[in-house]
Amino acid sequence: MTGAKPFDWRHTPGLSAYTALIFVFFYAPLLILVIYAFNSSRLVTVWAGFSFKWFVAVANNNSIRDAAFNSVIIAIVATIASTAIATAGALALERGRLRFGRSAATALIAMPLVVPEIVVAITTLIFFSGLGMHHGLINLMIAHTVFCIPFALLPIQARLRDMGGTLEEAGRDLYADEWRLFRRVTLPLLLPAISAGAIMAFVVSLDDFLISMMVSSAGSTTLPVYIYGMMRLGVTPEVNAISTILLAVSIVFVAAALLVGRRNRFA
Amino acid sequence: MIDIQSVSKSFVTRDADPVHALNEVSLEIYDNEFFTLLGPSGCGKTTLLRLIAGFEAPSSGVIRIAGSNVAALPPQKRPVNTVFQSYALFPHMSVAENIAFGLEMQNAPKSLIDERVREALEMVRLEGFATRRPAQLSGGQQQRVAVARALAPKPSVLLLDEPLSALDLKLRKGMQSELKRLQRETGITFVLVTHDQEEALAMSDRIAVMRSGDVLQVGTPRDIYDNPQDRFVADFIGESNLLPGAALGRDPAKTIVVRPEHIVVSPASDGARGHARGAVSAITFLGSDTLYEVVLEEGARLHSRSRGGAALATGDMVVVDWARDVERELAN
Numbered sequence: 001m002t003g004a005k006p007f008d009w010r011h012t013p014g015l016s017a018y019t020a021l022i023f024v025f026f027y028a029p030l031l032i033l034v035i036y037a038f039n040s041s042r043l044v045t046v047w048a049g050f051s052f053k054w055f056v057a058v059a060n061n062n063s064i065r066d067a068a069f070n071s072v073i074i075a076i077v078a079t080i081a082s083t084a085i086a087t088a089g090a091l092a093l094e095r096g097r098l099r100f101g102r103s104a105a106t107a108l109i110a111m112p113l114v115v116p117e118i119v120v121a122i123t124t125l126i127f128f129s130g131l132g133m134h135h136g137l138i139n140l141m142i143a144h145t146v147f148c149i150p151f152a153l154l155p156i157q158a159r160l161r162d163m164g165g166t167l168e169e170a171g172r173d174l175y176a177d178e179w180r181l182f183r184r185v186t187l188p189l190l191l192p193a194i195s196a197g198a199i200m201a202f203v204v205s206l207d208d209f210l211i212s213m214m215v216s217s218a219g220s221t222t223l224p225v226y227i228y229g230m231m232r233l234g235v236t237p238e239v240n241a242i243s244t245i246l247l248a249v250s251i252v253f254v255a256a257a258l259l260v261g262r263r264n265r266f267a
Numbered sequence: 268m269i270d271i272q273s274v275s276k277s278f279v280t281r282d283a284d285p286v287h288a289l290n291e292v293s294l295e296i297y298d299n300e301f302f303t304l305l306g307p308s309g310c311g312k313t314t315l316l317r318l319i320a321g322f323e324a325p326s327s328g329v330i331r332i333a334g335s336n337v338a339a340l341p342p343q344k345r346p347v348n349t350v351f352q353s354y355a356l357f358p359h360m361s362v363a364e365n366i367a368f369g370l371e372m373q374n375a376p377k378s379l380i381d382e383r384v385r386e387a388l389e390m391v392r393l394e395g396f397a398t399r400r401p402a403q404l405s406g407g408q409q410q411r412v413a414v415a416r417a418l419a420p421k422p423s424v425l426l427l428d429e430p431l432s433a434l435d436l437k438l439r440k441g442m443q444s445e446l447k448r449l450q451r452e453t454g455i456t457f458v459l460v461t462h463d464q465e466e467a468l469a470m471s472d473r474i475a476v477m478r479s480g481d482v483l484q485v486g487t488p489r490d491i492y493d494n495p496q497d498r499f500v501a502d503f504i505g506e507s508n509l510l511p512g513a514a515l516g517r518d519p520a521k522t523i524v525v526r527p528e529h530i531v532v533s534p535a536s537d538g539a540r541g542h543a544r545g546a547v548s549a550i551t552f553l554g555s556d557t558l559y560e561v562v563l564e565e566g567a568r569l570h571s572r573s574r575g576g577a578a579l580a581t582g583d584m585v586v587v588d589w590a591r592d593v594e595r596e597l598a599n
Binding site: 166167169170171172173174175176177180184185188189 | 321322341349353356357368369416420
């Protein structure tokens with residue numbers, strides 16, 4: 001068996017073409033959407049020259065501005081609330097005195113990730129109407145906070161588990177009380193995971209359509225729900241323009257998350 | 268200083284029976300001494316250390332530090348600092364911030380903190396490393412920062428959990444004398460946990476030998492080496508020949524313990540009587556010493572270690588002898 005080379009997946013024939021194809025599949029639609037956002041024609045599929053006019057139209061559209069404002073305010077509130085709850089929850093699960101039921105609790109918290117979103121959306125709607133709660137934005141903030149918790153919790157819990165308890169034992173051994181231990185040792189070490197969890201929560205909240213669709217009412221429309229409404233009247237270049245803005249915001253966020261993560265890496 | 272009275276600890280596991288890590292252990296550790304808990308892994312030495320530090324609570328028994336019962340005190344209220352096996356340096360703080368941490372938590376004034384940090388850095392010979400992060404230090408340097416951090420608040424007791432196990436041999440030897448020096452200079456009681464009997468013999472004022480949750484013997488290194496009171500202690504500390512009494516024509520219910528360096532092997536043709544006769548089965552040259560393995564006529568096997576050594580060859584019939592006062596008789 002002398003001449004036979006061992007199998008090496010890096011030298012699979014056609015690997016680079018295949019990889020390129022996957023990237024095309026991923027990003028070509030986005031690219032086309034962005035390009036046509038700068039199209040001066042009203043028709044989405046015919047190029048008629050470069051123009052910012054759809055961005056201007058979006059900026060001047062009060063309904064879009066209101067929807068975007070709602071989305072951002074909901075995302076901010078949901079991010080802060082869910083990250084705080086998730087941090088406390090992760091600490092309780094990983095450091096608490098809970099002896100049994102730890103994995104059951106984790107599974108219960110992570111369940112919304114696997115339950116079909118439509119089910120969550122409908123139950124949330126039924127829950128609010130059962131309680132007779134019709135508070136528009138506040139309902140949305142509560143609903144978003146709840147479904148953001150597992151997204152924020154998982155990275156924080158994983159980080160706590162990786163850290164182990166020895167650093168916190170060292171802190172206690174050196175006379176730190178619980179609160180100062182948290183502020184001086186646990187929190188700084190968790191910060192990269194908390195930022196990752198918060199960014200996940202923010203993006204998930206900003207993105208959400210189904211639950212927002214069910215829970216929102218007149219005056220509390222979020223951007224994805226509004227865009228869906230516009231689409232029913234036909235895809236206009238304005239949709240491309242808003243989507244491009246959303247895309248840019250997301251890219252800025254992800255880049256920021258990566259930078260924060262890099263600066264906080266100690267090893 | 269530290270008074271441990273019939274302390275037991277069992278851990279509850281999810282399915283199996285509780286694990287008994289310590290069984291009614293009683294110990295007294297004196298002021299200013301270098302005390303070592305020595306034993307193989309799983310003997311309960313680390314558990315005992317964690318009970319003294321306050322990371323675990325005993326299932327029963329009393330621990331007193333400087334006269335007061337510490338049962339109700341969490342780790343942050345005990346005058347005890349720990350050097351962790353993994354060092355557990357705070358990765359997000361500089362060396363100086365790590366060392367200052369304990370004093371800061373005690374709300375010491377800034378001027379005192381600065382002074383103590385400087386002192387501590389000097390003590391472990393790391394002046395000039397104050398602003399480094401732990402990740403920028405070698406293992407040996409991290410180890411010394413961990414010691415400095417634990418000493419800076421001037422605790423009454425310093426606990427060291429296998430502090431040298433992650434260092435290579437040469438560094439380990441250096442740190443042994445370094446720790447010994449720090450203990451003498453500071454006058455703080457050191458309690459060291461180790462599985463390395465050589466390390467224990469070299470550093471300690473007194474040693475407690477432990478096995479499966481029990482303290483078998485407590486004493487000075489020489490005392491434990493010369494007068495092992497238990498077969499396990501005899502075997503674990505240094506090298507020992509454990510000879511069944513029957514092999515020497517004595518009480519079969521006893522085991523005779525003799526160190527290899529105390530056994531003299533001489534050719535049977537010399538006419539000496541000795542304790543037993545046998546044949547040389549192996550000869551190992553160790554540089555300054557020579558190690559002879561002898562199979563006695565009654566079947567037991569023993570090792571003799573001697574300087575220079577007689578001109579013997581494998582297969583020679585020999586007589587083994589030793590002074591009566593170097594042997595120890597233990598019950599089987």
